[in-house]
Amino acid sequence: MDVPQKRVAHLPWMRNPLDIDQFEQRPLHGVSCLDPRLQEALGKMQIESLFPVQLAVWLETVGPGGFERDICVNSPTGSGKTLAYALPIVQSLSTRKIRCLRALVVLPTRDLALQVKEVFEAIAPAVGLTVGSAVGQSSIADEISALIKRPRSERYSSLDPEYEAQIEPETSVDILVATPGRLMDHITMTKGFSLEHLRFLVVDETDRLLREAYQSWLPTVLQLTSSTNQDLFSCGSSTISMPHSLTTIRRTGVERGFKGRCYPRLMKIILSATLTQDPSKLSQLELHHPILLASGMKRYRLPEKLKSFKLICKSKLKPLCLVALLEELKGQKCIVFTSSVESTHRLSTLLSFFGDVPFKFSEYSRLQRQSVRSKTLKAFREGAIQVLIATDAMTRGMDVEGITNVINYDMPSYVKTYIHRAGRTARAGLSGSCFTLLRKHEVKRFDSMLQKAENNTCTLRTVPSQIINGLLPVYSIALEKLKEKVESEAARRKYGGGFKFTAKSSSRKEVTCT
Numbered sequence: 001m002d003v004p005q006k007r008v009a010h011l012p013w014m015r016n017p018l019d020i021d022q023f024e025q026r027p028l029h030g031v032s033c034l035d036p037r038l039q040e041a042l043g044k045m046q047i048e049s050l051f052p053v054q055l056a057v058w059l060e061t062v063g064p065g066g067f068e069r070d071i072c073v074n075s076p077t078g079s080g081k082t083l084a085y086a087l088p089i090v091q092s093l094s095t096r097k098i099r100c101l102r103a104l105v106v107l108p109t110r111d112l113a114l115q116v117k118e119v120f121e122a123i124a125p126a127v128g129l130t131v132g133s134a135v136g137q138s139s140i141a142d143e144i145s146a147l148i149k150r151p152r153s154e155r156y157s158s159l160d161p162e163y164e165a166q167i168e169p170e171t172s173v174d175i176l177v178a179t180p181g182r183l184m185d186h187i188t189m190t191k192g193f194s195l196e197h198l199r200f201l202v203v204d205e206t207d208r209l210l211r212e213a214y215q216s217w218l219p220t221v222l223q224l225t226s227s228t229n230q231d232l233f234s235c236g237s238s239t240i241s242m243p244h245s246l247t248t249i250r251r252t253g254v255e256r257g258f259k260g261r262c263y264p265r266l267m268k269i270i271l272s273a274t275l276t277q278d279p280s281k282l283s284q285l286e287l288h289h290p291i292l293l294a295s296g297m298k299r300y301r302l303p304e305k306l307k308s309f310k311l312i313c314k315s316k317l318k319p320l321c322l323v324a325l326l327e328e329l330k331g332q333k334c335i336v337f338t339s340s341v342e343s344t345h346r347l348s349t350l351l352s353f354f355g356d357v358p359f360k361f362s363e364y365s366r367l368q369r370q371s372v373r374s375k376t377l378k379a380f381r382e383g384a385i386q387v388l389i390a391t392d393a394m395t396r397g398m399d400v401e402g403i404t405n406v407i408n409y410d411m412p413s414y415v416k417t418y419i420h421r422a423g424r425t426a427r428a429g430l431s432g433s434c435f436t437l438l439r440k441h442e443v444k445r446f447d448s449m450l451q452k453a454e455n456n457t458c459t460l461r462t463v464p465s466q467i468i469n470g471l472l473p474v475y476s477i478a479l480e481k482l483k484e485k486v487e488s489e490a491a492r493r494k495y496g497g498g499f500k501f502t503a504k505s506s507s508r509k510e511v512t513c514t
């Protein structure tokens with residue numbers, strides 16, 4: 001039997017986390033200090049109670065924790081981390097007097113950012129707050145007009161017109177959900193875009209965001225939200241020149257907010273289902289007395305009601321095993337993960353040559369235009385497509401209702417990838433299954449990889465051989481057609497057409513889909 005072992009974290013504050021498992025789901029009426037307007041908004045979202053991670057964060061922030069410490073959350077996929085930070089932030093900002101950018105939530109991808117924005121939009125208006133996004137979904141000009149406004153002129157009607165002309169535009173949202181690239185565009189180019197008053201910084205999918213520098217967005221944000229200028233450290237001094245201006249002066253550490261009634265320190269919340277423990281990565285965040293909230297004995301945990309299965313099949317039969325499995329799943333919503341964009345494209349092209357399959361499927365990868373991806377995702381959410389063939393661009397954070405199965409067509413290379421892929425199902429306490437197709441030589445590595453996660457039982461699964469045998473004739477025709485398609489796409493690419501396959505994959509003599 002596998003005895004969970006605790007790997008000792010390098011950072012002392014990570015060694016004894018606050019155990020999320022000790023919290024029970026709590027009905028909204030029993031949540032201390034929760035604003036009734038937010039309770040009503042949550043009710044409209046069909047949310048009647050807070051999940052354990054949400055309650056744990058709530059107690060450390062709004063009541064009675066008082067945002068004393070920066071918060072790091074490591075809890076499984078689908079456990080409700082988005083609302084865990086959205087709710088305390090919205091409640092804390094509900095008493096704000098002047099509209100300016102107070103909360104910044106950074107996510108690694110546009111789809112994820114838009115999903116998180118929806119959660120904020122469901123609760124923030126209830127307390128008069130506005131939410132914006134900087135994700136590159138629209139042109140920068142459209143984004144600027146949604147985010148920035150000139151202060152209303154009547155506020156300055158008594159002012160000299162020349163003076164009025166000097167009035168800076170300002171941010172017209174309280175909460176901004178952003179991807180790093182677009183955030184940096186606004187920081188460097190958008191007049192009036194300011195992080196000066198920021199009170200909350202959320203770094204969701206932290207390990208992913210810290211892995212890539214994304215134009216140094218993090219040091220830039222931290223620099224813009226801290227003031228080391230000692231001369232400015234006196235609120236109400238002559239440095240405040242404009243009638244509407246709020247001059248925010250912060251200090252970090254224990255000095256924050258005491259002397260001279262200065263602005264509170266920037267409160268940080270970082271989250272992931274696979275939070276990094278790497279001190280050098282975490283140090284970039286300049287956390288203040290951080291507290292770790294975590295579920296489980298091991299670093300990684302799979303959702304409670306996830307069932308894992310492995311299917312062992314020969315390389316050449318993998319597409320057939322997949323089709324047979326999908327046929328058996330009878331039109332249930334599935335995501336099929338492959339290891340690369342080429343593999344995703346090849347597999348969906350091959351499936352399209354199978355003719356009559358009893359499920360609708362579509363390709364979803366980073367090589368497609370955003371508009372195509374958004375359309376596909378919408379169709380998948382609405383059930384017009386039941387099977388999404390995707391790359392790991394889909395693994396993190398995406399929350400699509402009704403996904404009951406995840407299929408790893410290609411075995412993930414890391415346990416973190418397995419966790420995030422599998423986590424697209426069995427969300428919010430629901431059941432789900434994760435199937436991994438393995439070649440014989442991969443089994444040992446796969447088993448030892450799964451050992452790194454808690455609740456890692458994996459059952460052997462087979463598909464009926466008669467389904468596979470029945471598919472063999474159509475498979476050989478489909479392979480021929482795939483070969484032709486690969487060649488024609490390679491030729492198109494050579495003569496200036498769009499990208500489809502890498503040179504490496506297109507130059508292979510035998511076109512396969514393994």
Ligand SMILES: Nc1ncnc2c1ncn2[C@@H]1O[C@H](COP(=O)(O)OP(=O)(O)OP(=O)(O)O)[C@@H](O)[C@H]1O
Binds near residue numbers: 048076078272398
């Ligand atoms: N208190 C709640 N009651 C009912 N459903 C909830 C509650 N909180 C969140 N949910 C639902 O649970 C699902 C998962 O939430 P969320 O996307 O925040 O998970 P997550 O922990 O961020 O997952 P991941 O690590 O994959 O990003 C969502 O569909 C959300 O609407």
